Amino acid sequence: MDDEQIRTMTLEAFADTIVPGEKRSPDDRAIAGVSHGGGAVEAGAIELLELPATGVAAGLGPMSQMLNLHAQAYAAEHGLTLDDDVPAFVALAYEHRAALIQRLTAPGHPERDGWVLLVLFSNMAFDLAAHLNTAEALAAGHPGLTAMGFAKPEADGLWRFPEFSYGRPLASLHPDTIASGSLG
Amino acid sequence: MNAPTSNTSSNGTGGASNGATERTDVLVVGSGFGGAIAAYHLAAGGANVVVLERGPWLEGKDFDHDYLLGSSYTRVFDFVAGDGMSVLGGNCVGGGSVVYFAALPRAPRFIFERNGSIGRRMWPSGVDRDTLDPWYDRVAEALPARTQGWDDVSYPGGLWAAACHNAGHTANPVPVGIDTAKCTNCNWMMAGCKFDAKRSLLFNYLPAAQAHGAQIRPLHEVQHLTRTSDGGYRVHYNVVDGEDYRVHTGSGTIEAKIVILAAGAGATPVILQRSEPHLGTMPHAVGRYFSGNGERLYTVAMNEDRVRDVLGLSRSDGRAYEAFQIGKGPTVACWDYLDGSRPEYERFSLEQLYFPPGLGTILAQAPGVTSGPTWFGAEKKKFLEKWKSWLIIFQMTEDDNEGVFGPPPPTGNSFRISQQMLGRGALRYDPTPNTLRGWRLADEACKDILERDGLSVGAPWTNDVVGAYTVHPLASCRIGDDPATSALDDRHELRDHPGIFVTDGSAVPCGLTVNPAMTIAALAERSIPGIVHAAQQRGIDVKYGAPAPNGATTGRRGVVKLVPTLVPD
Numbered sequence: 001m002d003d004e005q006i007r008t009m010t011l012e013a014f015a016d017t018i019v020p021g022e023k024r025s026p027d028d029r030a031i032a033g034v035s036h037g038g039g040a041v042e043a044g045a046i047e048l049l050e051l052p053a054t055g056v057a058a059g060l061g062p063m064s065q066m067l068n069l070h071a072q073a074y075a076a077e078h079g080l081t082l083d084d085d086v087p088a089f090v091a092l093a094y095e096h097r098a099a100l101i102q103r104l105t106a107p108g109h110p111e112r113d114g115w116v117l118l119v120l121f122s123n124m125a126f127d128l129a130a131h132l133n134t135a136e137a138l139a140a141g142h143p144g145l146t147a148m149g150f151a152k153p154e155a156d157g158l159w160r161f162p163e164f165s166y167g168r169p170l171a172s173l174h175p176d177t178i179a180s181g182s183l184g
Numbered sequence: 185m186n187a188p189t190s191n192t193s194s195n196g197t198g199g200a201s202n203g204a205t206e207r208t209d210v211l212v213v214g215s216g217f218g219g220a221i222a223a224y225h226l227a228a229g230g231a232n233v234v235v236l237e238r239g240p241w242l243e244g245k246d247f248d249h250d251y252l253l254g255s256s257y258t259r260v261f262d263f264v265a266g267d268g269m270s271v272l273g274g275n276c277v278g279g280g281s282v283v284y285f286a287a288l289p290r291a292p293r294f295i296f297e298r299n300g301s302i303g304r305r306m307w308p309s310g311v312d313r314d315t316l317d318p319w320y321d322r323v324a325e326a327l328p329a330r331t332q333g334w335d336d337v338s339y340p341g342g343l344w345a346a347a348c349h350n351a352g353h354t355a356n357p358v359p360v361g362i363d364t365a366k367c368t369n370c371n372w373m374m375a376g377c378k379f380d381a382k383r384s385l386l387f388n389y390l391p392a393a394q395a396h397g398a399q400i401r402p403l404h405e406v407q408h409l410t411r412t413s414d415g416g417y418r419v420h421y422n423v424v425d426g427e428d429y430r431v432h433t434g435s436g437t438i439e440a441k442i443v444i445l446a447a448g449a450g451a452t453p454v455i456l457q458r459s460e461p462h463l464g465t466m467p468h469a470v471g472r473y474f475s476g477n478g479e480r481l482y483t484v485a486m487n488e489d490r491v492r493d494v495l496g497l498s499r500s501d502g503r504a505y506e507a508f509q510i511g512k513g514p515t516v517a518c519w520d521y522l523d524g525s526r527p528e529y530e531r532f533s534l535e536q537l538y539f540p541p542g543l544g545t546i547l548a549q550a551p552g553v554t555s556g557p558t559w560f561g562a563e564k565k566k567f568l569e570k571w572k573s574w575l576i577i578f579q580m581t582e583d584d585n586e587g588v589f590g591p592p593p594p595t596g597n598s599f600r601i602s603q604q605m606l607g608r609g610a611l612r613y614d615p616t617p618n619t620l621r622g623w624r625l626a627d628e629a630c631k632d633i634l635e636r637d638g639l640s641v642g643a644p645w646t647n648d649v650v651g652a653y654t655v656h657p658l659a660s661c662r663i664g665d666d667p668a669t670s671a672l673d674d675r676h677e678l679r680d681h682p683g684i685f686v687t688d689g690s691a692v693p694c695g696l697t698v699n700p701a702m703t704i705a706a707l708a709e710r711s712i713p714g715i716v717h718a719a720q721q722r723g724i725d726v727k728y729g730a731p732a733p734n735g736a737t738t739g740r741r742g743v744v745k746l747v748p749t750l751v752p753d
Contacts, residue, residue: 054602055430116650124542160368161370171354180359
């Protein structure tokens with residue numbers, strides 16, 4: 001396994017911990033397979049992280065190395081034996097991956113800023129598809145936007161909701177309401 | 185009409201310093217409410233005005249319905265993570281008015297009597313709800329602000345109203361700056377309104393300021409101020425690349441007799457901190473007493489069957505709700521806890537709100553999780569799959585002004601990480617027991633209303649990822665009567681630094697328990713007579729008394745009696 005493969009596999013395992021998905025194949029190691037449908041990896045987390053616009057692309061290699069060092073230390077601390085066919089973080093079971101990420105992103109952890117950034121972009125791949133045009137992502141069945149039920153746009157690529165209101169009074173107004181609509 | 189005098193060829197777009205000096209009467213930093221209102225009145229009154237805005241200049245045709253990095257969504261606002269508090273703010277011509285949700289309530293009467301952390305009234309003696317109301321009226325006429333009827337209320341707002349009613353509470357459609365005839369309820373307003381329905385400053389104060397000769401220069405980020413030999417100020421700026429905000433393409437200076445800082449409460453104090461070595465000691469309150477407006481968010485997933493059975497709601501297509509995405513930000517608020525007889529820190533509003541995915545989903549916690557992560561992981565994903573049935577309640581509470589800015593970054597107000605939007609700032613915010621109590625009470629109120637009768641399950645957003653989170657930064661350079669705890673005097677002039685005024689949200693003394701745009705704007709309007717007087721004292725030929733940007737004069741008549749009280753003897 002070369003450095004590039006180690007890096008990608010480690011980052012995939014990280015992103016899959018944030019928004020888990022189902023394995024792409026029976027021998028998929030990076031994706032833990034604790035959820036149905038596509039997760040952050042399928043949604044494009046690695047593509048998003050690698051965009052120069054995010055500002056984290058240059059740090060992905062060093063961060064994946066650090067994550068694996070943290071995973072080794074975590075495993076030693078918990079008496080876990082890691083399979084050395086894969087990077088250390090990938091060798092962790094899902095609940096341990098999650099526990100380690102909770103530790104790394106907790107208030108007070110010295111590396112917290114960097115790990116929070118990875119979390120943010122992993123999330124944004126799934127629930128925002130920030131690396132894709134939104135309308136095109138929906139048309140292509142993007143797993144995150146689709147799972148959330150994000151509505152599709154009109155033919156011109158814009159969103160409009162002509163039906164938007166229950167259209168009737170649903171509560172009494174505060175008794176101190178004045179003509180401007182504020183409280184007096 | 186009133187073009188700034190200059191002996192340079194600077195056109196404000198290249199910005200490279202050529203060794204010559206550009207001069208203007210009034211230099212305004214920032215083009216949100218505080219900057220736009222000042223620029224309009226001073227230009228209309230006859231002063232030469234230049235506005236430097238760090239963000240781009242976009243308008244309706246430029247606003248995208250797209251979350252792709254580099255679309256208007258990431259170009260027009262900034263997310264600055266601090267220690268314990270992250271701040272969302274506008275980053276474009278028009279500032280917060282372009283990206284905000286256009287909710288325009290006035291601050292409740294009790295707010296002006298708050299003591300906060302200093303044990304005595306925080307506001308200047310000359311400001312209370314009665315004296316501010318005529319200035320609110322001026323703003324309402326100018327934007328304009330309007331009330332909403334129940335026909336204007338989106339499904340999520342109606343749902344919130346019905347849930348409040350079910351729990352024995354009142355609920356109000358909030359006043360807004362939206363032309364509802366043009367609004368498509370697309371909920372893309374954080375990316376700028378493509379349909380020109382949101383009455384941002386791009387439609388009133390800013391074009392009126394331009395019509396009177398004010399120059400607005402986008403992508404000019406002010407870094408610091410120095411003094412000139414004649415008692416004025418030299419404003420130092422960098423020119424920011426239009427796509428990659430991490431890149432500066434030039435720099436320059438402009439000299440002005442009056443400087444008005446309105447860069448936002450997350451940036452104005454940073455400019456002053458960076459200026460301190462040049463200007464001398466800053467008032468103690470510069471970069472202190474920051475308030476996040478006590479903001480906190482609470483997300484629930486509605487039980488669609490209970491919405492139908494308990495609240496009796498159904499849409500025309502038969503669904504009970506499934507409409508989180510539909511609407512125009514907040515449309516309905518519960519103001520029952522805005523009761524002046526309740527103790528300070530126990531008053532808050534609960535406002536229905538839409539936040540788009542990403543910023544609006546990451547911090548939400550999956551409810552009912554007893555072990556393992558709540559804000560990421562498999563349970564969170566299940567919660568995300570109910571997104572159509574979400575309802576977000578925006579809590580605006582009374583915090584304790586506990587935010588403090590650390591040393592300024594090399595440029596701007598953050599170390600920029602991404603090409604747009606994301607940066608790391610120096611704000612520290614450690615919530616006090618008072619603030620935490622207010623959040624707890626607001627959480628309990630949300631839970632009581634929304635979980636009653638099995639309507640929903642939910643949880644507040646986590647503060648463990650990026651700290652607390654505010655879209656309404658306030659008070660980092662505030663007005664007051666006490667020099668020890670306020671950076672500005674009653675007329676918004678920076679103490680010990682005559683000729684520098686601050687008119688943005690930093691001037692507001694404390695959290696307001698409601699959306700603050702109306703109060704920021706009203707205070708800016710109120711500050712103008714004093715600024716005009718200071719300008720006259722510095723030899724600028726300028727008068728106070730412009731009508732509303734659209735020519736209306738009712739608001740002006742309403743403040744006539746107050747103007748003499750705002751000018752020094």
